[in-house]
Amino acid sequence: MMKKIITALLLCVTLASAATAATLPKLRVGYVPEPAHGLYFVAKEKGYFKDEGVDVDLFQFGSAAEGLAALKAEKLDVGTFGTTAPLLFISKGSEFTFIGGMMIGGQAIITRPERLAELSGKDLKVYKGKKIGLVKLSTGDVIFKGALKKAGIDYKKDVTFVEFGTVAAVVEAVKKGAVDAGLTYPPHFSLAEKNHGLKVAHYIEEFYPDYTCCRIVAHTGKVNADPATYRKFLSALIRAYKFYKTNPDETVKIYTRALKIDEDIIRNETYVKRVAESNPDPLRKGILDFWQHIRDAGYISQDYPLDKHINTSIYKEALDGVIRKEPKDKVYQQMLAFYKKNN
Amino acid sequence: MMLIRRLLIFLTLGTLLCGTANAGQRSFQLRFGYLDDPGSAPVLLAAEHGYFKRERLSVTLVKFDSVDKGVAALAAGKIEAGAFPAGDVLRTIAGSGDLQIVAGGGTPMPGELLAELDRSAQSELRAREMVTVINSGKTAGTKETATRLVKALIRAHQQLQQHETKSLQSIKHHLSHQPLPGAYRFDPNPDYYRFAATWEDLGLQKPGMRRDHLNSHVYEEIYCDALDRALDEDPQNEVLQKLSSVAVCIPDCCPDAKKRKNKTSKGATP
CATH class of the missing domain: 3.40.190.10 (Periplasmic binding protein-like II)
Incomplete structure (x- = not known):
């Protein structure tokens, strides 16, 4: 009898959990397998996405071009596919908006x-x-x-x-x-x-501190139609950033499980040599500089008003929301100072 | 009985596996439309010198006496590909025609110094570039076929650059006017920004039209893949290296990207 009651209770908990997930807004998120893209795995594994009120499915791509083609075809809602690729897509007419970042440095x-x-x-x-x-x-x-x-x-x-x-x-x-x-x-x-x-x-x-690498990019129309969902998504990544800064051992294990790359390499790059920073800040100034460098190098002669494709306000609202809950947290205060400097 | 069943399963699996392995070796048939214009030289060279055949493409050239007839045949699926003037192709695309530009072609060079300085004259010449277009809805095995087609055109371009006079001589029987060396500039790169300039000059972006309407009809990634394949075969070739130095292709980003390059999606991809 007791066994049946426990089974029934477990079933109820499972169904309730499934019902909650079903009611959350869903985001299909694309990424390429690089260690510094690990905030997605941390946020997923630690339950930050669901905690913030968004149900995220992660999809790995073998190239930036494939990922952005999926984003353009609306098979994805948001993704991280380098910096050059989204800039090229935007300059050729794709209605994408940068809403955050995933990696700073790393080359x-x-x-x-x-x-x-x-x-x-x-x-x-x-x-x-x-x-x-x-x-x-x-x-x-x-x-x-x-x-x-x-x-x-x-x-x-x-x-x-x-x-x-x-x-x-x-x-x-x-x-x-x-x-x-x-x-x-x-x-x-x-x-x-x-x-x-x-x-x-x-x-x-x-030689070039805090330069921008892979950015988070989403459909402009979807971002404008539902900024609250994207804010929740970024809130989860901001919390994942704090976890990555304060829990090195567990973060390395999460990255290793997700990417199937040698654990020593991930630890070395992420925490020993610190070759890249997994930071969700949009780095607006960095994106604009990057575009200028592409043009200076002579790859693209035509200019394009990129600034209208960068939305920093959703990230700022997400950061403000996280800070309201933990106003004295040092990591979040550092993120705020970094945001003010770079956006 | 058990043995016969196992044998049947083995034979079925073997057939399936052979079929899969041969997919990359498959030969495709194409009808390729062209006009009596020296700007079509790379297409004619690719046919004349066997570059299409080397890519396992069986190409039948179909000559048209007017652009309208050629573009209409392409739209109707009577031909699978064609080399037609950029201006006419762009007008068709603006009018919701389902055409995709996969390669550039020959553009007449200005005959006078004044023409070089005049923006409208330059624009007019750009609109006369013989671009290669496909009708992706009608072309069997579209991406692979198109990539092979463009690679053959890149090879023809290579020959044209290295032996222009001899190459033009070899295709003169296809054209009513003998093409003169230097009279045309050839570029197989379907550079979006070049077409965007013509698109703007012709005033084709209409209110309410998506900003990426034109880009959805320019397949630069096919050119990038084709150039990549050509460079893999002939990495030291200067003509190919020059083409690569000016192509704006999305860089590989990932570990083992090269191995994954030809796959369209991963296991977890939506």
């Missing part, structure tokens, strides 16, 4: 061990006259050129860039000595160090 310059001393100086001038391998229009390409320009180096004249189709090909070219150094992103430089004995000469952030 590294790798070289062969015997070239490390020569290339690891504190000044970007060490790259003058050098041949650099890169994936065209990748964040590393755009930001490294931005950093060179900021440093007063005429990279079109003083640096030779060799384009490759994939970052794996860049690593191969560095290994063979076909280029002096290569621009890579996580986890490729860690894998290049581990598997091929190559060395990181610099993280680009050393």
Whole structure:
């Protein structure tokens, strides 16, 4: 008899839980498998999405182009697919809006061990006259050129860039000595160090602090029609950010389970070398700078008024809401200061 | 009995697996419309020099004496692809025609210095570029077929750049006027921004039309994939490298991106 009562109670709890999930607004979220995109997994696993009142399904994509095509076809409601790709889509007419971010920094310059001393100086001038391998229009390409320009180096004249189709090909070219150094992103430089004995000469952030990488982008129409759901989504990511900042061990395990990447590599990139920051801030100024760097590099001649595709207010409302509940929390206060500086 | 059943299952599985393995090797048939215009040279070269065949495309060239007839045939599915002037193609697209631009083509060069300086003359010349279009609703195996088609055109472009005079000579029997070297600029890249400029010049964006209407009809990703394949085969080729240096393709982002490149979705993709 007791067994039947327990079974009935469990069934009731399950049904109630299912009913709650069914009533929550749903968001289909796309991502690419990079360690710094881990806030989604933390928010999902710790129950922050449901806690904030949004039911999230996560979908992994093998490329930014596929992900954005799904977003354009309205098979997704929101997603994170680099910075270049959404900028290109928007400049070609897609009605997308940036509402947040997922990754800041993360690009590294790798070289062969015997070239490390020569290339690891504190000044970007060490790259003058050098041949650099890169994936065209990748964040590393755009930001490294931005950093060179900021440093007063005429990279079109003083640096030779060799384009490759994939970052794996860049690593191969560095290994063979076909280029002096290569621009890579996580986890490729860690894998290049581990598997091929190559060395990181610099993280680009050393020359260009807090540069924007992968942004959260959504349909403009959907964002405008239902900002409350997107606010709840961002509130969950803000809480996930706090978890990531304060619970390294558990975060590494969550990332590892979700991405099936070597746990040591994730720990090393995320907490030891801190090569990228998983931060949900929209970084409006960074997006606009990134666009300018693409144009300065000569990839796109036409300008486009991008600012109207950046919505920082939903993130700010989400942050304010989280702070209201925990006004003295140091992580949230730091996020507020960061927001004011970068948006 | 059990043995016969197992054998049948084995044979069925074997047939299925062979079928799957051969999908990438499948040959496609296409009717390709063109006009008597030197701007169509890459298409004619690809047919004449076997570049379509190398991509396992069986292409039948169909000559049209007017743009209207050619575009109408494409819209009706009487041909699967065609090379027609950009201006006419864009007007058809603006009028809700279901055409997709997959490659650029030949554009007449201005004959006089004044024409180079005149914006409207430049716009007029841009509108005469012989772009390659498909009717995706009617083309079997669309993405793979289109990628092979564009790769063949890239190969033809390569030949045109390396041996222009000889190449133009070899296709003169297709055209009533012998194309002169230097009279046309050839570019297989279906650059969205180039078409957007013509779209604007022709005043084709109407009130209420989606802002991405034109972009939904320009398949740059097919060109990027085709160029990628050509570069994989011939990485040191200078013509291909030059094309790659000016193409605006979305970069690979992910671990093992190359292996995943040709898949359209993942297991968890909606």
